[in-house]
Amino acid sequence: MKIAILGFGTVGKGIYDIIERKDTKDTAQLEVAHIFIRKGKEKTLPIMIDDYEAILQDPSCSCIVEVMGGIEPAHRYIMKALTAGKHVVTANKAVVAAHYKEFMETAAANHVQFRFEASCAGGIPWIHSLLQAKRIDTIKEISGIFNGTSNYIIDQMVKKQLDFSVALKQAQDAGYAEADPSADIDGIDTANKAVISASLAFDIVCTRDFPINGIRHLQKRDLDHFLQMGYSLRLMMIARSKADRYACVVEPMLIEKNSLEANVPDNYNLASLTGDSSGTLKFYGQGAGSLPTGSAIIADLIAIAHGELRDEVTMMEKSFDPSLLSGDYILRQSDTYETYKDMDPMQMHALYHDVLAKDPSALLVRIGKRGE
Amino acid sequence: MKIAILGFGTVGKGIYDIIERKDTKDTAQLEVAHIFIRKGKEKTLPIMIDDYEAILQDPSCSCIVEVMGGIEPAHRYIMKALTAGKHVVTANKAVVAAHYKEFMETAAANHVQFRFEASCAGGIPWIHSLLQAKRIDTIKEISGIFNGTSNYIIDQMVKKQLDFSVALKQAQDAGYAEADPSADIDGIDTANKAVISASLAFDIVCTRDFPINGIRHLQKRDLDHFLQMGYSLRLMMIARSKADRYACVVEPMLIEKNSLEANVPDNYNLASLTGDSSGTLKFYGQGAGSLPTGSAIIADLIAIAHGELRDEVTMMEKSFDPSLLSGDYILRQSDTYETYKDMDPMQMHALYHDVLAKDPSALLVRIGKRGE
Numbered sequence: 001m002k003i004a005i006l007g008f009g010t011v012g013k014g015i016y017d018i019i020e021r022k023d024t025k026d027t028a029q030l031e032v033a034h035i036f037i038r039k040g041k042e043k044t045l046p047i048m049i050d051d052y053e054a055i056l057q058d059p060s061c062s063c064i065v066e067v068m069g070g071i072e073p074a075h076r077y078i079m080k081a082l083t084a085g086k087h088v089v090t091a092n093k094a095v096v097a098a099h100y101k102e103f104m105e106t107a108a109a110n111h112v113q114f115r116f117e118a119s120c121a122g123g124i125p126w127i128h129s130l131l132q133a134k135r136i137d138t139i140k141e142i143s144g145i146f147n148g149t150s151n152y153i154i155d156q157m158v159k160k161q162l163d164f165s166v167a168l169k170q171a172q173d174a175g176y177a178e179a180d181p182s183a184d185i186d187g188i189d190t191a192n193k194a195v196i197s198a199s200l201a202f203d204i205v206c207t208r209d210f211p212i213n214g215i216r217h218l219q220k221r222d223l224d225h226f227l228q229m230g231y232s233l234r235l236m237m238i239a240r241s242k243a244d245r246y247a248c249v250v251e252p253m254l255i256e257k258n259s260l261e262a263n264v265p266d267n268y269n270l271a272s273l274t275g276d277s278s279g280t281l282k283f284y285g286q287g288a289g290s291l292p293t294g295s296a297i298i299a300d301l302i303a304i305a306h307g308e309l310r311d312e313v314t315m316m317e318k319s320f321d322p323s324l325l326s327g328d329y330i331l332r333q334s335d336t337y338e339t340y341k342d343m344d345p346m347q348m349h350a351l352y353h354d355v356l357a358k359d360p361s362a363l364l365v366r367i368g369k370r371g372e
Numbered sequence: 373m374k375i376a377i378l379g380f381g382t383v384g385k386g387i388y389d390i391i392e393r394k395d396t397k398d399t400a401q402l403e404v405a406h407i408f409i410r411k412g413k414e415k416t417l418p419i420m421i422d423d424y425e426a427i428l429q430d431p432s433c434s435c436i437v438e439v440m441g442g443i444e445p446a447h448r449y450i451m452k453a454l455t456a457g458k459h460v461v462t463a464n465k466a467v468v469a470a471h472y473k474e475f476m477e478t479a480a481a482n483h484v485q486f487r488f489e490a491s492c493a494g495g496i497p498w499i500h501s502l503l504q505a506k507r508i509d510t511i512k513e514i515s516g517i518f519n520g521t522s523n524y525i526i527d528q529m530v531k532k533q534l535d536f537s538v539a540l541k542q543a544q545d546a547g548y549a550e551a552d553p554s555a556d557i558d559g560i561d562t563a564n565k566a567v568i569s570a571s572l573a574f575d576i577v578c579t580r581d582f583p584i585n586g587i588r589h590l591q592k593r594d595l596d597h598f599l600q601m602g603y604s605l606r607l608m609m610i611a612r613s614k615a616d617r618y619a620c621v622v623e624p625m626l627i628e629k630n631s632l633e634a635n636v637p638d639n640y641n642l643a644s645l646t647g648d649s650s651g652t653l654k655f656y657g658q659g660a661g662s663l664p665t666g667s668a669i670i671a672d673l674i675a676i677a678h679g680e681l682r683d684e685v686t687m688m689e690k691s692f693d694p695s696l697l698s699g700d701y702i703l704r705q706s707d708t709y710e711t712y713k714d715m716d717p718m719q720m721h722a723l724y725h726d727v728l729a730k731d732p733s734a735l736l737v738r739i740g741k742r743g744e
Contacts, residue, residue: 018508018649026507123650125504132497135398135674136390136667260656263635277390277667278495284632284654295508295649302507308680 001305002061004034006077007068008048011091011118014294015065026302033061052077056084063304065297066090067118075099082106082114089300091118091293097192101205101315113310115300120193121146121269123292124285125299130200130273131311137275139201143238146193148267148287149177149184150215150235154223155265158232163220176267176288187214187235187250194237198248201273202241203314210248210320211349217363218252225337226254226330226365232262233365240324244317247324249345254330255368260284322346328367333359339367373677374433376406378449379440380420383463383490386666387437398674405433424449428456435676437669438462439490447471454478454486461672463490463665469564473577473687485682487672492565493518493641495664496657497671502572502645503683509647511573515610518565520639520659521549521556522587522607526595527637530604535592548639548660559586559607559622566609570620573645574613575686582620582692583721589735590624597709598626598702598737604634605737612696616689619696621717626702627740632656694718700739705731711739 005012012035022028032047039050055061064081066088068074074095081088083106090096096103096116107114117127121144133139145151149171156167168185171177183189191212198206215235226233231254239248255261260282264270269287274280286292322345329340329348333355340348345366352364377384384407394400404419411422427433436453438460440446446467453460455478462468468475468488479486489499493516505511517523521543528539540557543549555561563584570578587607598605603626611620627633632654636642641659646652658664694717701712701720705727712720717738724736 014649021648023510023648024507124653125501128504129497129501132500132671135396136670138395258635258637260632260635263630263632265630275667276393276395277386277663277670279658279661279664281496282656284656286651289651291649292651295647298508298649299504 001029001063001301002031002033003063003065003301004036004055004061005032005065005067006036007066008035008037009067009069010290011067011293011297014290015067015297018291018294018298026305027298029305030298030301033058052080056080056086061086063087063089063301065301066092067297068092069094071095071098078103079106082110082112085110085112087113087115087304089115089297089304091116091297093119093189093192093196097195097208100196100199104313104315113304115304115310116196117300118293118296120196121271121283122148122285122287122289123295124269124271124283124287125296126197126271126283127200128299129281129283130197133273133275133278133281134201135311137277139241139273139275141238141240141274142197142201142272143236144271145234145261145264145269146237146271146287147184147190147235148269149181150190151264151269152176152267153185154215154218154233154235157218157220158223161220164215164218185214185216187212190235190237190250194239194248194250197237198239198246200313201239202246202318203316204246204318205315206246206248211322211345212250213252213349213352213364215252217361219363222332222363227257229254230257231255232257234261234264236261236368238325241318242324244319245321245324246318247320247322247345249325249366251364251366253366253368327369330365330367331355331362333362373401373435373673374403374405375435375437375673376408376427376433377404377437377439378408379438380407380409381439382662383439383665383669386662387439387669390663390666390670398677399670401677402670402673405430424452428452428458433458435459435461435673437673438464439669440464441466443467443470450475451478454482454484457482457484459485459487459676461487461669461676463488463669465491465561465564465568469567469580472568472571476685476687485676487676487682488568489672490665490668492568493643493655494520494657494659494661495667496641496643496655496659497668498569498643498655499572500671501653501655502569505645505647505650505653506573507683509649511613511645511647513610513612513646514569514573514644515608516643517606517633517636517641518609518643518659519556519562519607520641521553522562523636523641524548524639525557526587526590526605526607529590529592530595533592536590557586557588559584562607562609562622566611566620566622569609570611570618572685573611574618574690575688576618576690577687578618578620582622583694583717584622585624585721585724585736587624589733591735594704594735599629601626602629603627604629606633606636608633608740610697613690614696616691617693617696618690619692619694619717621697621738623736623738625738625740699741702737702739703727703734705734
């Protein structure tokens with residue numbers, strides 16, 4: 001199967017490397033026909049091209065791999081590819097979270113596949129496992145650590161007793177965090193993955209208007225304080241569904257220190273799902289990086305090359321009911337930690353935002369229950 | 373798709389329950405046409421039958437689910453089903469490990485499927501994930517905790533400060549361990565799962581003649597001693613492959629106490645695989661039980677009902693080279709702990725068996741390296 005890669009950054013290069021390596025029978029059947037680069041950039045390989053229309057008009061190229069990142073022009077290029085009758089595989093969580101419904105419907109209308117395994121949890125076969133689990137069970141809950149950068153920062157703060165700003169600087173130096181780290185540390189990246197995961201898990205169109213909170217205000221003393229209470233902290237996503245309702249949050253969460261989540265090191269991810277029959281299943285691996293994310297793209301490409309169809313995903317109307325995720329919180333303001341019992345997350349976040357106006361360094365964390 | 377269930381114990385009932393629940397579109401398409409029970413047993417459901425030939429002669433029943441356990445008559449029944457042109461799905465690790473090659477070849481010759489997701493790691497989609505990973509990578513290593521009973525015993529010994537015999541008794545009372553617990557605590561059950569997993573992972577016919585060692589001689593004082601060294605202990609399987617060689621061991625292993633493995637609680641399982649692109653992926657869930665194991669059987673049944681073919685598995689000749697798993701060991705004999713560096717597992721196990729003749733309570737444990 002001939003493919004075109006849009007974007008030749010870290011992930012694009014990983015995909016190219018895995019295909020060129022021809023390590024398995026399946027990867028050997030893939031061929032990179034075009035690499036789309038911006039006008040004016042140097043063409044370091046003969047297959048590099050800056051004319052997107054020419055790629056779309058190549059009938060031998062049946063699949064577009066979008067790894068440019070960002071919303072536009074990625075959204076426009078994906079839509080053009082789908083309407084031109086090309087399958088699309090992407091690693092771009094921001095664009096999938098923003099245009100999930102449009103992409104799914106356009107792909108279906110044009111009888112092509114739209115796949116995005118690499119958009120959530122990097123090299124972990126999370127999307128695939130979620131769809132497989134849905135064959136057997138109604139998924140009741142999903143949760144997990146979906147942002148490697150935040151996890152790396154928290155892990156370094158604990159292991160090396162660092163302040164947040166020092167750990168963030170180290171993450172930036174190691175290439176794990178961007179110069180502007182907001183998307184990672186404010187929970188936006190995790191929220192995009194939550195939107196995608198919850199939409200699939202619960203057969204809905206989840207949008208990003210749920211409570212989102214990151215680790216920007218986390219201090220070393222907070223981790224020490226929570227550890228004395230027997231807790232570790234992780235930036236987590238949780239989403240639940242019950243009949244025609246659902247809820248979702250992204251929050252720093254206190255978890256038992258001998259839980260699997262608390263022992264996820266460095267920039268790894270861990271994703272969980274719970275169904276009535278299978279119980280709770282957890283999936284661990286590299287949440288980012290050239291080859292791991294590349295391998296998730298390759299998994300989608302091989303499935304398309306094999307002619308494997310995605311299980312049908314519906315988009316039902318379910319109402320957002322944050323009370324499904326009511327729980328206990330700890331709020332630090334003016335150097336004191338206060339516990340709030342059985343709070344609706346929307347109300348708790350509203351209260352927190354009021355507090356931030358008075359104490360801009362205030363921190364809100366959720367107390368995880370067993371199984372969260 | 374109409375199926376027959378052979379054996380109506382814990383797992384058989386779980387399969388029946390999930391199908392009757394009709395929780396998803398896919399499970400609603402399955403129908404239990406027959407439940408095969410032994411002659412003389414009471415027929416509590418109208419679909420119960422004690423005539424196996426009658427099941428084989430029912431053309432509407434296309435798939436046999438074998439959950440009787442044990443080698444015979446399970447082996448005979450599976451062979452009859454495959455040669456009669458019926459798909460076979462089984463949870464029976466002992467019979468798959470003993471007759472892997474025969475089953476795979478007979479299924480291929482009769483153009484039917486032979487599936488055994490439930491034979492390894494219960495509700496964890498381990499076999500499926502392994503085959504998916506092989507599409508992208510040559511698998512270099514697999515490892516994990518595949519016996520929930522042993523894990524429960526070790527976990528209870530640590531958490532409740534129990535002696536081995538007390539923890540074993542509790543596991544038996546809780547229904548996790550058999551009256552004769554040898555298969556679990558001597559590593560035989562783990563070894564069967566290692567045979568199946570290594571055969572698939574490395575495209576070989578792995579047999580059970582590799583070093584196998586269980587937790588029968590584990591004492592509370594051992595766990596205390598190892599904890600002082602910074603280690604937790606788990607009963608693990610490790611298998612490696614390099615070019616045309618492979619190795620496999622089942623051993624109690626010392627692992628860092630903040631590793632994922634060290635934090636696997638109760639009777640859960642955790643299975644790992646490592647490939648060049650994906651890196652290390654880990655899969656966690658219930659390794660046994662009515663519904664979890666039932667859900668793995670259901671996953672196979674749905675795949676067959678969808679007409680999904682298994683990726684081709686070859687059976688190459690690779691030589692067994694235990695030096696691929698050379699490592700460090702600790703041997704406790706006559707109340708002293710001695711470390712052995714960089715030992716070939718075959719030689720180390722031979723030495724251990726000599727020591728056991730003198731000190732029947734002697735214990736051998738492997739020291740895990742990072743990533744093992």
